[in-house]
Amino acid sequence: MKKSHFTNFIFLSFFFILFTDTLYAKESAKKMIKHKPFANKECASCHVDKKGKTAELKDDMPGLCYSCHKSYDNNKFIHGPVGAGGCMLCHDPHESENPKLLVYKTINELCTTCHSEKGEMLASVDNIHPPVKDSCINCHDPHAENNKFQLRGDRTQELCLMCHIDKKERITNSKNKHGAIEMGDKCLNCHDPHATGRPKMLKAETPKDLCLQCHSNEWNREEDGKVLMNMGQHLEDNPDWHGPILWGDCAACHNPHGSDNYRMLKMPFPEKSTAKFLPEGYVCFKCHEPQKIEDKFTTEFTNFRKGERNLHFIHVKDKSITCRACHDYHGSKNLPHHLREKSNFGSANFSLRFLEKPTGGSCNPICHERRHYDRETPNNQ
Ligand code: HEC
Ligand code: HEC
Ligand code: HEC
Ligand code: HEC
Ligand code: HEC
Ligand code: HEC
Ligand code: HEC
Ligand code: HEC
Ligand code: HEC
Ligand code: HEC
Ligand code: HEC
Numbered sequence: 001m002k003k004s005h006f007t008n009f010i011f012l013s014f015f016f017i018l019f020t021d022t023l024y025a026k027e028s029a030k031k032m033i034k035h036k037p038f039a040n041k042e043c044a045s046c047h048v049d050k051k052g053k054t055a056e057l058k059d060d061m062p063g064l065c066y067s068c069h070k071s072y073d074n075n076k077f078i079h080g081p082v083g084a085g086g087c088m089l090c091h092d093p094h095e096s097e098n099p100k101l102l103v104y105k106t107i108n109e110l111c112t113t114c115h116s117e118k119g120e121m122l123a124s125v126d127n128i129h130p131p132v133k134d135s136c137i138n139c140h141d142p143h144a145e146n147n148k149f150q151l152r153g154d155r156t157q158e159l160c161l162m163c164h165i166d167k168k169e170r171i172t173n174s175k176n177k178h179g180a181i182e183m184g185d186k187c188l189n190c191h192d193p194h195a196t197g198r199p200k201m202l203k204a205e206t207p208k209d210l211c212l213q214c215h216s217n218e219w220n221r222e223e224d225g226k227v228l229m230n231m232g233q234h235l236e237d238n239p240d241w242h243g244p245i246l247w248g249d250c251a252a253c254h255n256p257h258g259s260d261n262y263r264m265l266k267m268p269f270p271e272k273s274t275a276k277f278l279p280e281g282y283v284c285f286k287c288h289e290p291q292k293i294e295d296k297f298t299t300e301f302t303n304f305r306k307g308e309r310n311l312h313f314i315h316v317k318d319k320s321i322t323c324r325a326c327h328d329y330h331g332s333k334n335l336p337h338h339l340r341e342k343s344n345f346g347s348a349n350f351s352l353r354f355l356e357k358p359t360g361g362s363c364n365p366i367c368h369e370r371r372h373y374d375r376e377t378p379n380n381q
Contacts, residue, residue, distance in 0.1 A: 034095040037068070046093065061085035075144035081114075082143045089114075090142070111136045121195055128195040131163065139193070155193070156186035167257055174258035179221075180214060181257065190256065206248025207256070231330065238331035242338055243287075245330060253283050253329075270322045273345045277317040284323060293317055299375075306360070307378030321345075326352065 037045045043052030046064060057064055062071075062085040072082055081089050090110060091101045104110040112119030118136075122128065131138040139159060141150045153159035161168040171181050180189055190210050192201045204210040216232025235241060244252035254264050261268045267283040275281065279290035292302040293316045297309060304311045315321045323329070325343050332338045339354050343365065353364040357374070364370035 032095075032097060033099065033101060035093060035101055038094045062087055072144035075150075076146045077148055077150050078144040079142060079150050107135045107137050107142075108133075111142075118194070125195045125197045127197060127199055127201065129193060129201055132194050156188050157181075159193075160187045160191075170255075170257050170259075174264075175260045176262070176264045177258045178256060178264055179219065207251045208245060208248040211250045211254075211256075235331050238328065238333045240333055240338065241331045242329050252286070270324075273322055273325050274320045275322050276320055282323070284329070303375060304373070305375055306373040307375065309378070311373055 044050040045068075046052075046057055048054070048056045048058055059067065062082070065087050072078055081087075087093075090103060092103055093101075096102060098105055102110055104113065108122065112122065122133065136142075139151055141152060144150055145152065147154055147159075149155060151159050153162050161171075171177065181187070183189070188203075190203055192203055195201055196203060198205070202210060204213065212232045212235075215228075216230060218230045219228040220226075221228065235245070244250070250256075253266060255266050256264075258264055259266065261283075262271045263269070265283045267286060268281045269283045270281060277293060279285050279294065282290075289301055291298065291300075292304075292310075293312045295301055295310055296313050298305065299308055302310055302312050315326075316323070325345055326340060327338045328340045329338065332340060335341055335352070335354050336356055339352060342349060342351055345365075345367070348366060350366040353370070355362050359376040360372060360374035362370050362372040
């Protein structure tokens with residue numbers, strides 16, 4: 001070998017070493033977080049060989065880890081890989097660039113490498129519950145817990161109320177509580193904890209479908225001896241459904257979590273067939289204009305009028321008759337405008353016998369003989 005070649009070789013080797021060293025330094029700069037005993041070079045606390053020259057370990061897993069860390073064995077529910085001693089499926093025993101020596105960058109990446117169906121959910125389903133998107137361990141302990149599925153609280157309600165404090169307040173303090181909140185799977189009767197693709201993680205296509213899972217029965221209530229009607233049957237028998245029910249939204253009027261109002265309505269509604277009229281006393285005015293009742297004369301706000309004389313005003317405001325005497329806001333049949341065929345007034349049961357005309361109508365309840373109204377020619381009978 002010529003001298004120049006030799007010096008070149010030395011020179012290049014020097015750079016080669018320098019180069020690989022920098023690479024190595026970069027690699028280890030990324031791996032910043034070191035396990036304490038590894039950083040302290042206490043290889044012997046885990047390895048048979050004092051300097052850790054062979055991988056052979058002093059003890060089986062997870063016993064090795066439990067020689068320094070608290071054991072998870074005392075919990076009622078232990079996560080599969082933890083029970084099996086698979087600490088290394090999630091942690092690196094020496095060092096890692098991720099917090100807690102984890103082998104993946106994010107918790108959700110870690111969990112979904114094994115729970116691939118949840119990975120598919122995160123990637124493809126709409127309306128994911130925000131804490132699920134954020135991190136699975138908001139609710140699940142990665143190791144063990146005393147609740148099923150290693151949850152941080154009982155799955156049916158306690159867990160939910162840890163974060164949803166407003167709901168805790170509502171279900172505890174509402175005057176009219178909903179049976180659905182405390183029976184069976186409680187919150188999970190209606191919601192999925194992860195996602196269903198639908199808004200609010202509802203377990204059925206619409207709130208109506210959810211409601212009718214239970215309200216296609218009558219419910220006898222022990223506390224007040226009342227029987228709640230079978231709404232499923234009622235809607236089947238009365239196929240002309242009121243707008244919001246047609247959209248499938250029973251929650252437009254009812255609060256599924258309970259409320260202080262009669263029948264858990266989102267706004268009040270009079271309990272009796274007569275009540276002093278107050279616009280804020282009717283859930284109906286969430287959507288309809290109160291002027292249809294309040295304006296003594298109108299040509300705009302209602303068709304229930306004799307010329308300009310508002311008959312809604314006369315019945316509801318003047319005589320304090322509530323909407324239920326004439327309308328069924330769930331569903332109706334045969335009569336238009338969601339008018340009831342049969343009405344209850346106090347203890348009386350009677351028929352409205354409503355007849356419609358192009359410019360008005362007439363009815364003949366027990367309250368009065370048949371009376372007519374005509375919007376165009378008010379004095380016509
Ligand atoms: C907290 C316990 C612990 C400490 C401390 C520890 N190791 Fe390890 N080491 C392990 C475990 C667990 C494995 C994986 C063994 C297996 O896969 O069978 C391992 C694997 C190894 C391996 C095999 C190759 C590899 O990286 O997977 C070597 C080499 C090694 N350790 C060297 C060391 C050295 C050197 C030290 C001290 C600087 C050390 N270890 C400190 C737990 C430890
Ligand atoms: C010789 C004692 C010892 C053994 C054996 C040991 N650890 Fe540790 N581990 C420690 C100490 C000390 C800490 C630092 C605790 C602290 O900072 O509060 C630690 C911290 C950790 C952390 C948290 C790291 C962080 O960034 O906060 C994890 C995860 C961990 N150990 C996992 C393991 C696993 C898995 C095993 C079994 C392979 C194991 N340890 C075995 C002593 C040990
Ligand atoms: C399924 C994955 C997984 C397995 C298996 C697993 N861990 Fe963990 N571990 C985690 C996660 C995730 C964290 C971070 C928790 C956090 O940030 O609150 C963690 C944190 C830790 C910590 C830090 C202290 C703490 O609780 O935050 C220790 C110590 C630890 N694990 C030890 C172990 C031991 C010992 C085993 C085996 C018996 C084990 N882990 C098995 C996922 C796992
Ligand atoms: C290394 C693979 C692995 C990783 C990573 C992993 N799991 Fe698991 N998980 C399992 C196995 C195995 C079971 C037990 C399955 C069984 O019993 O049917 C399990 C069970 C569960 C269960 C109970 C399911 C049931 O039907 O009983 C939950 C909840 C769970 N894991 C959540 C998580 C979370 C959250 C993470 C991330 C912190 C995670 N897992 C990471 C493998 C893993
Ligand atoms: C908001 C709390 C919460 C979060 C965050 C959460 N879960 Fe769950 N998880 C639950 C509840 C509650 C159950 C029980 C469901 C039931 O009983 O119907 C459950 C059940 C499970 C189960 C067992 C039953 C099933 O659905 O297969 C697995 C596996 C699971 N979760 C994995 C995960 C994974 C992976 C993540 C993160 C992507 C995660 N969870 C995030 C609350 C949560
Ligand atoms: C770790 C905290 C946490 C837990 C536990 C939790 N949630 Fe949530 N949840 C949130 C946050 C944050 C949001 C988004 C803000 C909001 O709407 O309040 C949310 C939103 C929701 C929403 C509205 C979603 C939408 O589409 O607008 C529903 C419904 C819900 N949670 C139900 C539940 C149920 C049921 C449980 C119990 C299985 C539960 N949550 C447990 C934090 C949590
Ligand atoms: C899991 C079964 C279940 C589901 C689902 C359910 N309910 Fe109920 N609901 C009940 C039971 C049981 C009662 C009677 C006992 C009670 O009120 O405590 C009740 C009572 C009611 C009452 C009368 C409350 C009162 O104050 O008098 C209304 C109104 C009601 N539900 C509406 C709904 C609506 C709207 C939905 C859909 C968003 C729905 N329910 C879904 C079980 C359910
Ligand atoms: C009877 C079915 C039912 C039950 C049981 C139920 N929810 Fe809901 N929840 C709904 C419906 C329907 C919505 C959509 C509400 C709306 O449009 O007003 C909703 C909405 C929510 C929201 C979104 C914010 C809001 O109020 O619109 C949260 C958070 C929530 N529910 C939490 C819970 C928690 C926590 C529980 C258990 C304590 C629970 N739900 C029990 C039916 C239910
Ligand atoms: C437009 C508002 C509105 C909508 C939408 C609505 N309700 Fe009602 N609901 C009421 C009012 C007002 C009452 C109280 C009426 C009464 O006592 O006559 C009531 C009463 C009830 C009752 C108690 C009946 C009884 O026996 O006293 C149940 C059960 C009920 N609704 C279920 C439902 C279900 C299920 C849906 C969806 C299919 C729904 N509601 C949609 C306004 C509504
Ligand atoms: C969430 C909005 C909403 C609420 C609240 C509401 N309605 Fe309606 N209402 C509608 C819509 C939309 C229509 C038109 C579709 C239809 O005819 O059902 C309608 C139509 C009607 C009609 C028939 C109109 C016609 O000429 O055919 C009557 C009567 C009626 N509502 C009465 C009531 C009563 C009584 C209440 C209170 C218990 C009420 N509504 C609460 C949305 C609502
Ligand atoms: C005495 C019976 C009666 C009472 C009480 C009554 N309505 Fe009506 N309502 C009618 C009649 C009849 C029509 C049909 C008018 C027409 O189109 O000829 C009607 C029509 C309606 C309409 C359709 C639009 C319109 O005004 O023409 C709505 C909405 C309505 N009523 C809401 C209500 C609400 C809300 C209440 C309670 C605050 C109420 N009604 C009380 C008899 C009544």
